[in-house]
Amino acid sequence: MMTNPVGRITQGQFSFLPDLNDAEISAQIQYGLDKGYSWSVEYTDDPHPRNTFWEMFGMPMFDLRDAAGILMEVNNCRKTFPRHYIRLVAFDATRSIESIAMNFIVNRPENEPGFGLLRQESDGRNMRYTVRSYAGDKPEGERY
Amino acid sequence: MAAPEYRIPGQATASPEPAEVAPAAVDQPSLGNARTVAQVLAESQVESVFEELDRDLVGLVPVKQRIRDIAALLVIDKLRMNVGLAAETPSLHMSFTGNPGTGKTTVALRMAEILHRLGYVRKGHLVAVTRDDLVGQYIGHTAPKTKEVLKKAMGGVLFIDEAYYLYRPENERDYGQEAIEILLQVMENQRDDLVVILAGYKDRMDTFFKSNPGMSSRIAHHLDFPDYSVDELHRIAERMLAQRHYRFGDGAAEVFHRYLERRIEQPHFANARSVRNALDRARLRQASRLFAAPDRELDREDLTTLLPQDLLASRVFAEGSKH
Numbered sequence: 001m002m003t004n005p006v007g008r009i010t011q012g013q014f015s016f017l018p019d020l021n022d023a024e025i026s027a028q029i030q031y032g033l034d035k036g037y038s039w040s041v042e043y044t045d046d047p048h049p050r051n052t053f054w055e056m057f058g059m060p061m062f063d064l065r066d067a068a069g070i071l072m073e074v075n076n077c078r079k080t081f082p083r084h085y086i087r088l089v090a091f092d093a094t095r096s097i098e099s100i101a102m103n104f105i106v107n108r109p110e111n112e113p114g115f116g117l118l119r120q121e122s123d124g125r126n127m128r129y130t131v132r133s134y135a136g137d138k139p140e141g142e143r144y
Numbered sequence: 145m146a147a148p149e150y151r152i153p154g155q156a157t158a159s160p161e162p163a164e165v166a167p168a169a170v171d172q173p174s175l176g177n178a179r180t181v182a183q184v185l186a187e188s189q190v191e192s193v194f195e196e197l198d199r200d201l202v203g204l205v206p207v208k209q210r211i212r213d214i215a216a217l218l219v220i221d222k223l224r225m226n227v228g229l230a231a232e233t234p235s236l237h238m239s240f241t242g243n244p245g246t247g248k249t250t251v252a253l254r255m256a257e258i259l260h261r262l263g264y265v266r267k268g269h270l271v272a273v274t275r276d277d278l279v280g281q282y283i284g285h286t287a288p289k290t291k292e293v294l295k296k297a298m299g300g301v302l303f304i305d306e307a308y309y310l311y312r313p314e315n316e317r318d319y320g321q322e323a324i325e326i327l328l329q330v331m332e333n334q335r336d337d338l339v340v341i342l343a344g345y346k347d348r349m350d351t352f353f354k355s356n357p358g359m360s361s362r363i364a365h366h367l368d369f370p371d372y373s374v375d376e377l378h379r380i381a382e383r384m385l386a387q388r389h390y391r392f393g394d395g396a397a398e399v400f401h402r403y404l405e406r407r408i409e410q411p412h413f414a415n416a417r418s419v420r421n422a423l424d425r426a427r428l429r430q431a432s433r434l435f436a437a438p439d440r441e442l443d444r445e446d447l448t449t450l451l452p453q454d455l456l457a458s459r460v461f462a463e464g465s466k467h
């Protein structure tokens with residue numbers, strides 16, 4: 001049995017749904033803006049679940065009023081990195097919250113080979129596990 | 145990209161095609177069903193902006209008329225759209241030409257409000273910039289700067305004051321050209337998202353349009369702001385004073401009228417802005433005058449009244465008497 005029948009990385013919000021289209025993405029962005037969040041665009045070709053720090057595509061966007069401005073930046077990033085993972089991150093700067101409030105993938109490579117489980121036998125009958133991305137063997141920029 | 149083949153429990157297995165999610169529709173009046181001009185006017189409450197315009201701004205008759213004409217066109221377009229005619233958003237980019245202080249920024253703010261109420265921009269805020277906000281200092285600096293501004297202006301109106309400084313024909317490698325190209329692209333492709341208003345002196349703006357035909361062809365409406373007459377400036381002054389709870393005392397209004405007649409002839413006259421500055425200086429002198437008599441009891445009358453001597457001390461009168 002395959003453990004990941006859809007062969008997709010599922011991180012952040014909406015990742016079990018079909019990909020959002022631009023109108024749906026705009027609606028989410030606008031929801032965040034109306035809540036006062038600041039959006040930023042991040043990308044990576046190393047989507048290991050423990051890789052929480054993706055590259056920033058430009059600065060986080062403060063003082064924006066309308067989703068079109070952020071979608072413009074998403075499209076810029078898609079043009080620059082068409083085969084990378086790209087996600088939108090909304091930061092809630094409210095005092096004492098000060099953390100990520102929303103986060104979802106808006107671009108993914110066509111082929112997602114996924115991750116393999118590595119087992120290492122150690123002392124006694126202990127077993128150590130780790131996950132390795134099949135695409136991660138190749139150098140940066142050639143992974144997907 | 146392989147879409148998942150499973151569904152979230154409880155979710156209808158409708159087609160994944162989204163229902164038209166219009167991010168716009170959130171805080172916009174619902175004009176979709178209007179069939180008459182009166183309905184559009186009533187639902188959009190755009191009339192109240194006209195009233196404010198008439199009430200708050202002295203003079204500017206041709207500008208106010210043009211704004212009404214443009215609004216009429218937009219209302220009719222809305223009605224046409226509602227019965228399924230012309231679906232394309234009309235080009236709404238404008239140029240405001242006129243001397244400094246003739247109310248271009250003020251009118252642009254009202255314009256943004258009108259466009260918002262009629263549903264032609266989603267948010268209706270105004271982002272006012274000049275060359276320095278758009279053009280960078282070195283290679284690769286301009287595009288991010290311009291885009292930053294554009295992103296902030298999305299859903300509203302981008303007001304570029306003294307737009308002709310973007311174009312420096314004497315330097316063919318000037319970074320301004322890059323900003324113009326990015327602007328042009330957005331003005332053409334994202335008409336639903338943004339309205340651009342270029343402002344500046346009439347003659348320089350004309351030269352700018354002549355050397356940038358691409359820009360000129362994307363501007364749908366040209367509004368020319370006339371200089372104010374002395375009477376209009378006087379009315380503007382009285383309005384500004386009333387707003388700040390001041391008034392002209394005995395004879396001060398006549399003195400101010402004479403002041404305007406002289407000031408208007410002098411260089412660097414900036415219409416309503418000069419009026420405001422003159423009044424600010426008069427307030428300063430009034431304050432010094434009252435300050436000089438520390439033991440006097442000051443009543444409401446004293447504190448709100450500008451006297452002729454507060455105005456007569458002006459440099460404008462001093463220079464006049466030399467000749």
Ligand SMILES: Nc1ncnc2c1ncn2[C@@H]1O[C@H](COP(=O)(O)OP(=O)(O)OP(=O)(O)O)[C@@H](O)[C@H]1O
Nearest residue numbers: 200201202203244245246247248249250380416417
């Ligand atoms: N018709 C008017 N009635 C009342 N106040 C006015 C009028 N026109 C201009 N003002 C006032 O004059 C001041 C300057 O106007 P504004 O900033 O709109 O001018 P401008 O044409 O945009 O000048 P610039 O292009 O140099 O920035 C504002 O404070 C505005 O309130």
